[in-house]
Amino acid sequence: MNQKKAVVLVSGGLDSATILAIAKTQEFECYALSFDYGQRHRAELDAARVVAETMQAQEHRIIQIGLDAFGGSALTDPNIAVPTTQNDGIPVTYVPARNTVFLALALGWAEVLQASDIFIGINAVDYSGYPDCRPEFIKAFQTMANLATKSAIEGQPIEIHTPLIALSKAEIIEFGTKLGVDYSLTVSCYSADEFGQACGSCDSCRFRQEGFKQAGIADPTRYR
Amino acid sequence: MNQKKAVVLVSGGLDSATILAIAKTQEFECYALSFDYGQRHRAELDAARVVAETMQAQEHRIIQIGLDAFGGSALTDPNIAVPTTQNDGIPVTYVPARNTVFLALALGWAEVLQASDIFIGINAVDYSGYPDCRPEFIKAFQTMANLATKSAIEGQPIEIHTPLIALSKAEIIEFGTKLGVDYSLTVSCYSADEFGQACGSCDSCRFRQEGFKQAGIADPTRYR
Numbered sequence: 134m135n136q137k138k139a140v141v142l143v144s145g146g147l148d149s150a151t152i153l154a155i156a157k158t159q160e161f162e163c164y165a166l167s168f169d170y171g172q173r174h175r176a177e178l179d180a181a182r183v184v185a186e187t188m189q190a191q192e193h194r195i196i197q198i199g200l201d202a203f204g205g206s207a208l209t210d211p212n213i214a215v216p217t218t219q220n221d222g223i224p225v226t227y228v229p230a231r232n233t234v235f236l237a238l239a240l241g242w243a244e245v246l247q248a249s250d251i252f253i254g255i256n257a258v259d260y261s262g263y264p265d266c267r268p269e270f271i272k273a274f275q276t277m278a279n280l281a282t283k284s285a286i287e288g289q290p291i292e293i294h295t296p297l298i299a300l301s302k303a304e305i306i307e308f309g310t311k312l313g314v315d316y317s318l319t320v321s322c323y324s325a326d327e328f329g330q331a332c333g334s335c336d337s338c339r340f341r342q343e344g345f346k347q348a349g350i351a352d353p354t355r356y357r
Numbered sequence: 358m359n360q361k362k363a364v365v366l367v368s369g370g371l372d373s374a375t376i377l378a379i380a381k382t383q384e385f386e387c388y389a390l391s392f393d394y395g396q397r398h399r400a401e402l403d404a405a406r407v408v409a410e411t412m413q414a415q416e417h418r419i420i421q422i423g424l425d426a427f428g429g430s431a432l433t434d435p436n437i438a439v440p441t442t443q444n445d446g447i448p449v450t451y452v453p454a455r456n457t458v459f460l461a462l463a464l465g466w467a468e469v470l471q472a473s474d475i476f477i478g479i480n481a482v483d484y485s486g487y488p489d490c491r492p493e494f495i496k497a498f499q500t501m502a503n504l505a506t507k508s509a510i511e512g513q514p515i516e517i518h519t520p521l522i523a524l525s526k527a528e529i530i531e532f533g534t535k536l537g538v539d540y541s542l543t544v545s546c547y548s549a550d551e552f553g554q555a556c557g558s559c560d561s562c563r564f565r566q567e568g569f570k571q572a573g574i575a576d577p578t579r580y581r
Contacts, residue, residue: 194427197421198423199420230465234458238458240454241454264510283488
C-alpha cells in the first residue's frame, strides 16, 4: 500500500515545525507548503526551506500570492507599524482571511496530489485573537472543502488536522522537543532580520519566550 | 449614508460582466477583483480590465497567485490539452479549488474594504461539472467566512451573492442584455488568442454560442 500523503503548511515558525514532526510520526508522506505573500518577516521563508529539508518533507513548494495588494495588516503593509505591546482585541498583525486563503491553496495542492489530509499549526490558546485560529472555523472550512473538490465528491473526504489547537505554547514546545524538533531552525518573530534573528519584543516573540520559560526548556532562539 | 461596497469577481467572461451589472443595479459601489493564476487564456485579464473600466467599477485589482505551480489542469498546465469535445464527468479544465481560492481572496479584500458583500458569477446549470459551482458549496463557504473574519465577528456578516446560480446561459444573456451589458467586451474562450478572439470549439465557447442561439440574440463574440 502506498504511504498516505499530507499537505503540511510550513511557515518556518515553531508551530509548523512541530506539526511537520507530528505528521511524520503519523506516517504521512509530507508535502510542505509555504506562502510568499509580501510578509515583512521573509526570514520565515528561509527558515521554512531549512525546516522542510532538515525534516525530510517529500517536496516543498512556496506559492506566491499578492496579498500585500490589499494592505490592511502590519505584516504586509509598510505603513502600519508592528506593535510591541499587548492590546486587547484583534491586533493589527492580523492578515485578512489569511488562514482561509492558505487552507484554500493547500486544498488545491492536496487535490492535485490526491492527498486527503492537511495539517495546519494553528492553536486557539495563544491565538492572539485571530478569528481564523478557532476550532469552529476549522470545522466549517472542512465542511466547505468536502463540497468543493472533485476528490471529496468521488469519495475521498478531506480532513484538516490541527494537532496543536488545544495546546499552550509551552505544551507545543514540550511535545515538539520530545519528537526531536530543532527549534533553533525556526523563526517566529514578526520583524526578524535577514539572518533570521528575532526582535524579542513583538507579540510572537513574547509568546515564544514565555513558552520556553513555562516549559522549562532552554530557548534556542537567536535574538539580535 | 455611505453607499454599500461589494467585491465583484470579474474574470473578463460573460457571466462576471453580468454580475457586475447586477451589483450596480442593486446600488453597490463595486470593487472588481481578478486573478492572474497562470491561466492560458490571458486575454480574459485584458477583457476584465476593459469590463471593469467600461462598467465603472470603483477600483479594479488583479491579484497574482502561483496556482500553476500545482499543475493538474488544462487551464494552467501546458502539458494537458484543452479538450474540444464534451465528455462525461469533471473536465480537465477544472482548476483545483479555484473558486475556494478566489472567494478566500475576495473575503480578504472585503475585510480590508469593510465590505460585507461578495458577488460571484457561478451557475449550477451550465456548470461543466465543477463541484465548486454548486449552491451547497456557496452556502458552506458563507458559513465558514462568517467564522473566519474580524468583521463578521464584530457584527458585519458576509453575504456571498450568486445571482446567476439558477439561470441557464441563455437566461443570463437575456438578463444581461436587458441591463445593457456589452458582451462584445467579454472573453469566455479557454484558448482565446492575444487579441481576445475565441476558438469556437472549447466547452466554454460552445456553452456561450448555444446561449446566444437559445436567447435569440446575435452573438457578438469575435471568433478567429
